[in-house]
Amino acid sequence: MLKDLKVKNHKQIIEVGDVKIGGDELVIMAGPCAVESREQILEAAEHVKANGGQILRGGAFKPRTSPYSFQGLGEEGLKLLAEARERTGLKIITEVLDSEDLELVDNYADILQIGSRNMQNYGLLKKLGKVDTPVMLKRGYAATVKEWLLSAEYVISHGNPNVILCERGIRTFETATRNTLDLNAIALVKELTDLPVIIDPSHGTGKRSLVNPLAKAGISVGADGIIVEVHPNPEEALCDGEQSLTPNDFTSLIDDLDKVAKAVDKRLII
Amino acid sequence: MLKDLKVKNHKQIIEVGDVKIGGDELVIMAGPCAVESREQILEAAEHVKANGGQILRGGAFKPRTSPYSFQGLGEEGLKLLAEARERTGLKIITEVLDSEDLELVDNYADILQIGSRNMQNYGLLKKLGKVDTPVMLKRGYAATVKEWLLSAEYVISHGNPNVILCERGIRTFETATRNTLDLNAIALVKELTDLPVIIDPSHGTGKRSLVNPLAKAGISVGADGIIVEVHPNPEEALCDGEQSLTPNDFTSLIDDLDKVAKAVDKRLII
Amino acid sequence: MLKDLKVKNHKQIIEVGDVKIGGDELVIMAGPCAVESREQILEAAEHVKANGGQILRGGAFKPRTSPYSFQGLGEEGLKLLAEARERTGLKIITEVLDSEDLELVDNYADILQIGSRNMQNYGLLKKLGKVDTPVMLKRGYAATVKEWLLSAEYVISHGNPNVILCERGIRTFETATRNTLDLNAIALVKELTDLPVIIDPSHGTGKRSLVNPLAKAGISVGADGIIVEVHPNPEEALCDGEQSLTPNDFTSLIDDLDKVAKAVDKRLII
Amino acid sequence: MLKDLKVKNHKQIIEVGDVKIGGDELVIMAGPCAVESREQILEAAEHVKANGGQILRGGAFKPRTSPYSFQGLGEEGLKLLAEARERTGLKIITEVLDSEDLELVDNYADILQIGSRNMQNYGLLKKLGKVDTPVMLKRGYAATVKEWLLSAEYVISHGNPNVILCERGIRTFETATRNTLDLNAIALVKELTDLPVIIDPSHGTGKRSLVNPLAKAGISVGADGIIVEVHPNPEEALCDGEQSLTPNDFTSLIDDLDKVAKAVDKRLII
Numbered sequence A, B, C, D: 001m002l003k004d005l006k007v008k009n010h011k012q013i014i015e016v017g018d019v020k021i022g023g024d025e026l027v028i029m030a031g032p033c034a035v036e037s038r039e040q041i042l043e044a045a046e047h048v049k050a051n052g053g054q055i056l057r058g059g060a061f062k063p064r065t066s067p068y069s070f071q072g073l074g075e076e077g078l079k080l081l082a083e084a085r086e087r088t089g090l091k092i093i094t095e096v097l098d099s100e101d102l103e104l105v106d107n108y109a110d111i112l113q114i115g116s117r118n119m120q121n122y123g124l125l126k127k128l129g130k131v132d133t134p135v136m137l138k139r140g141y142a143a144t145v146k147e148w149l150l151s152a153e154y155v156i157s158h159g160n161p162n163v164i165l166c167e168r169g170i171r172t173f174e175t176a177t178r179n180t181l182d183l184n185a186i187a188l189v190k191e192l193t194d195l196p197v198i199i200d201p202s203h204g205t206g207k208r209s210l211v212n213p214l215a216k217a218g219i220s221v222g223a224d225g226i227i228v229e230v231h232p233n234p235e236e237a238l239c240d241g242e243q244s245l246t247p248n249d250f251t252s253l254i255d256d257l258d259k260v261a262k263a264v265d266k267r268l269i270i
Helices: A039-052 A075-088 A100-107 A122-128 A145-157 A184-193 A200-204 A208-221 A247-263 B038-050 B073-088 B100-107 B123-129 B145-157 B183-192 B199-203 B208-221 B247-263 C038-050 C073-088 C097-109 C122-130 C145-157 C185-193 C200-207 C210-221 C245-264 D038-050 D075-088 D100-106 D122-129 D145-157 D183-192 D201-205 D208-221 D247-263
Strands: A014-016 A019-021 A027-031 A055-057 A091-095 A111-112 A136-140 A163-167 A198-199 A225-229 B015-017 B019-021 B025-033 B055-057 B091-096 B110-114 B135-140 B163-166 B197-199 B225-229 C014-016 C017-019 C024-029 C055-057 C089-093 C111-114 C133-138 C163-167 C197-201 C225-229 D015-018 D018-023 D023-032 D055-057 D091-095 D111-114 D135-138 D164-168 D197-199 D225-228
Touching: A019 A027, A019 C024, A027 A039, A027 A247, A039 A055, A039 A075, A039 A247, A055 A075, A055 A225, A055 C185, A075 A091, A075 A100, A091 A145, A100 A122, A100 D100, A100 D122, A111 A122, A111 B091, A122 A145, A136 A145, A145 A163, A145 A184, A163 A184, A184 A208, A184 B199, A184 B208, A198 A208, A198 C225, A200 A225, A200 B183, A200 D225, A208 A225, A208 A247, A208 B183, A208 D197, A225 A247, A247 B247, A247 C038, A247 D122, B019 B025, B025 B038, B025 B247, B038 B055, B038 B073, B038 B247, B055 B073, B055 B100, B055 B225, B055 C017, B073 B091, B073 B100, B100 B110, B100 B123, B100 C097, B100 C122, B110 B123, B123 B145, B123 C097, B135 B145, B145 B163, B145 B183, B145 C024, B145 C197, B163 B183, B183 B197, B199 B208, B208 B225, B208 B247, B225 B247, B225 D015, B225 D091, C017 C024, C024 C038, C038 C055, C038 C073, C038 C245, C055 C073, C073 C089, C073 C097, C089 C097, C089 D100, C089 D183, C097 C111, C111 C122, C122 C145, C133 C145, C133 D197, C145 C163, C163 C185, C185 C197, C185 C210, C185 D111, C185 D208, C197 C210, C200 C210, C200 C225, C200 D018, C200 D183, C210 C225, C210 C245, C210 D208, C225 C245, C245 D247, D023 D038, D023 D247, D038 D055, D038 D075, D038 D247, D055 D075, D055 D225, D075 D100, D100 D111, D111 D122, D145 D164, D145 D183, D164 D183, D183 D208, D197 D208, D201 D208, D201 D225, D208 D225, D208 D247, D225 D247
Parallel strands: A027 A055, A027 A225, A055 A091, A091 A111, A111 A136, A136 A163, A163 A198, A198 A225, B025 B055, B025 B225, B055 B091, B091 B110, B110 B135, B135 B163, B163 B197, B197 B225, C024 C055, C024 C225, C055 C089, C089 C111, C111 C133, C133 C163, C163 C197, C197 C225, D023 D055, D023 D225, D055 D091, D091 D111, D111 D135, D135 D164, D164 D197, D197 D225
Antiparallel strands: A014 A019, B015 B019, C014 C017, D015 D018
16 A cells, blocks of 8 residues: 555664653653743643653744744743753653754754644755654644655655654544544554654644543554643643643543553553 | 533433443444355354354445445345344344334344444434334444434434444545544543443454554543454455454454453453 | 446436436526425525526425424425426425435425435435436535445436436535535546536535535536525525525526536526 | 634735736646656747746646655756746746745746645745745645635735735545545635635646636636646656646637636636
């Protein structure tokens, strides 16, 4: 089916400091949609650390549908992420939006996130092939699995073997959830490749109460970890408040995932 | 969101003989796509029984896209299902395609299955309200959750309180899998109603190797059981061979589900 | 692509009294969503007749998503349609929902309409093969062109050569319009078969102001006619008011279509 | 519905030399998918010119799903387009893929094309706001009309008032055509804004024989012009050969469009 695929020269297990992504240990990436303030990101980071997370997420450059929406703090946001890393020891994942910003973001990030809307931004993908930093490539919200894997090949074939995939939901006719999380795709990608795959149930559902059950489903189906939005106070979030977990929700989620992980012969490091 | 819903007077736990659907015990429904012969259905039934299944599936009236495809054995198929029930003690679920056949099928079935293409066949739904037999209502392959629940309301409001929902995958742009199993919908339906929900990973993926991981995901996300296609010899199946489990696959699946069930505080009866 | 198709023994031009569907003359079908009252249907019929329509539409049995919505007047509605036919000379198209109602509806209708939700109600399709009355088969809102044509084959292969297709919009991710009218499908079907095809811009857009431009597009792309909703007072319609044309809108539409028809070597009979 | 829209300070009629886009005269943009060689692009340009086209299309930087596919001739391709312009007087539209290439492409192009995959490449959109060159913004293959218009607002609100929209088909469940051309969207956009809109029936159908009827439909529904792929020898095209018109097809198309244009009170300049 995917006969055009030639993935090779890639890494099966991606190392980010002492965190290994793609093996028996599941990785937990968590944090707010966007870096909003020093207080917010530091508080979120402490909570993520305390509950067993390894990677802190937070956007400094935000891709927003409307030009009139909050666009992120830019370099100031990157500096705050670096401060949170120094305090907690968490690694940092943050999005790069444009090829002109790559060098800047790469100075701060431990993992470079490529968002859904940029999955087929081939100029950017080629440039990502020229750095060594791990890249987490989110699936386009209307991309086929084949297109997704070929986008990964753009990065790998241009020289960067460290690609992590991330399923974050696809666009369908259903409007009751923000997106439709495609767990078929996780199982299929695991059959077709040995790239690590992360599940994003926050964007995949768009609804706080659905994050927990879908995270469990994602781990059961074979994902190597999760990325979830956690905010100290979701009601005041500048973006994605409805899908952000409270700190308490996050604590419960980790407990629940621990049980499911064991049932599928994986484990959490907590 | 679903303000039109008025589900009431329905049962939360559906009893089919001594099988209870909707509680802490998961139900396993399994069998071939279609009843093809006496030998085939009896062999499948023995295997389902031996591995802990409670309900035997098998179509006697088949909804086929082409008028030139095998349309099922009709009443002869129903009789063979009844014989399998007598031998094994399994209950029987089978599809009713047309309101004129309802009485006939109802004479044999323990659960009446309404297929995806008939989810909005309102004439049939109204007539199903007039019988007592439990009805398993498959989600239309392009039906929203709201439309699905309103179709359940057709049956319930016309007098039959025994409705079981079944998610079997939706139609999306993705062609690498036959359908896209929508596990968001399982979690959402569990939040909006207390109707039992079954997951069908066979139609939901269309690919044998994906049935196991998606069944585990379905149980993790909150489904009350599974319905899967099992065939003594999938290569010779008259329909859906590529998505049918072999008897050995089925044995492994039950072992794996047992572990996942416990991780989410449910259990299999095996 | 559609190698399973074996359409044959069908008619290329369907005759409904002296109305011919499928030739150089375009057919205009118009009327309200549902028959609501004697006054309403007679007033609508007079207007359709006066502006050059040939066929009066109006539902007596209505497929409604919710069991609590208006379900149509049933046989009383059929009688009112017959009265409108007698007064105006218009032919009648009306929907049959369930195989048990087929004989009743067939006693009144000049064309039997099969709605989108019933396109794969195979029991009903087979029974339609046993009557002579022309059948207008609406495309399922998530049916591929191939599935649609195979459903037509169910009717034709069971004995009724008089099948008219109707494109009424498909379900996509876009929510700004009720459906997405698929004009690619019209051109494709005309290439693959010689069955007559009608376009329904009312359901295809769900918005009154878009009906006129999409009707023109439909004729330009090769449709053999249109079916549109017209209501004497759309604000008071019991269903589909937002997409119903006023009588004045309908008058303008016919004028505009007349020009477009000539540009593609067809003509209206007005 | 689109209450976030604030489009203003934009131009309703875009002037490209003496070509006006958005008024009563329809614009014809045509040429090969990619610039492949001097001979190919010059031959195509002569033909486009001879049949009444005003704008020559041709990609120098190509967005390809696979990194192993032909990626375009780059700057060499831009130079060949400039030569074709000098010879024929046609204006040039060509795609800019990455913000780092913007200055280079802008040195050659009369209209900058933003492809479907880059519709939400916000870094690029912001930079397009800083130039004066007209921008043709193709709709993302899974973008809603609202998202499309908000992407136009990125360009306009950052300073460039010259934005042309282009509908090129959306991704749906239908696989018989490459995309589903969404003509509802043309009519809707014309109702919501006064931006010029172009229709691309080549990508919108993916099939040569469907380009003519869908181009006619696009003009009937209100588009301000078309962009079509024409290749001197489609069988040898390095991309999109199946959807490219032969020179003869193109000649016929222009004749047919001329008639349809008059029926909707527009005209071609031929």
